[in-house]
Amino acid sequence: MSTSVHRAPSSSSSPSPSPTQPHILDNAAWAALTGPHAHLAERVGRAARYPTDVSPFTALEDPADPRAWDDLAALVGPGTVTAVTAAPSVPAGWEIEESGAGVQLVDTALFAEPAPEAVRLGPADVPEILDLITLTQPGPFLPRTVELGTYLGIRDRGRLIALAGERLRPPGWTEISAVCTHPDHRGRGLATRLVRAVAAGIRERGDTPFLHAAASNTRAIRLYESIGFTLRRRTQFTLVRTPGGRPEEKA
Incomplete structure (x- = not known):
């Protein structure tokens, strides 16, 4: 690692997305698993996860898409507890085991x-x-x-x-x-x-x-x-x- 000092980049170096477009950090796990961490991803269609000894997180391409939830069920198996990110609600048939508020x-x-x-x-x-x-x-x-x-x-x-x-x-x-x-x-x-x-x-x-x-x-x-x-x-x-x-x- 360099010994030089690094100050915060100017705001112009990280352009804001259009108000009509979601920010990449709104679904950070999906963006990671389909981007720089794709080599670690286990994926079925619109759902992905890290290996279970790397991270507990799973992610959906679009949490509002029922097909993504179907893919997640196929990925992790029936009756399995898993951590889902960026999902404010779950479809019928799914159970919420635990939920907690966080900040980004x-x-x-x-x-x-x-x-x-x-x-x-x-x-x-x-x-x-x-x-x-x-x-x-x-x-x-x-x-x-x-x-x-x-x-x-x-x-x-x-x-x-x-x-x-x-x-x-x-x-x-x-x-x-x-x-x-x-x-x-x-x-x-x-x-x-x-x-x-x-x-x-x-x-x-x-x-x-x-x-x-x-x-x-x-x-x-x-x-x-x-x-x-x-x-x-x-x-x-x-x-x-x-x-x-x-x-x-x-x-």
Whole structure:
């Protein structure tokens, strides 16, 4: 990673879509799975998902299209619980198992710079990453999530104490995710340094950082807004069960 400092791009570098056209971040998972992450995608027609050990997310080309929901059912199987993005409602026969409000924020004024103390994390670090994720609960992280992009960590006497990395990658954008700090080391600005460092790498390849947070996590939202992110829209995280017999009910 370069040691140069990266400031937020001007607003003219990220043109806004026409008011009549949806923004690519409105369906970021679909844009990623049919774009830069297409090599990871498992797809049936108008539905796609990540491998179940990479990310829990599935996506629909158009959540208003019943055919896309049919394709999703074929992709994941009957009676299966799966996480669906960008879907405000589900068709008849589907069940909502869990739903939560979220927010999507985009980089508008972030000061991005490398963190000299940060180290690149890879497959060998996954057990330690999973331990930190379990302790801090920043969101889903699976054994192969590190394949989605760059993950950076900060260590203290060899122990991983802070983490941030890249998740969804729609064309022109990259999501910053898994931002967390061990409770014993909070208050030192570690998360902010890692967010800035991950953002510097994102900017290096010409993408714009964005991120998601639970709407209830007001502390994190205030932090992100204070360092240069702006609320773009409110989102809904939904776990749904596909129609048909539940797997445990099968003979």
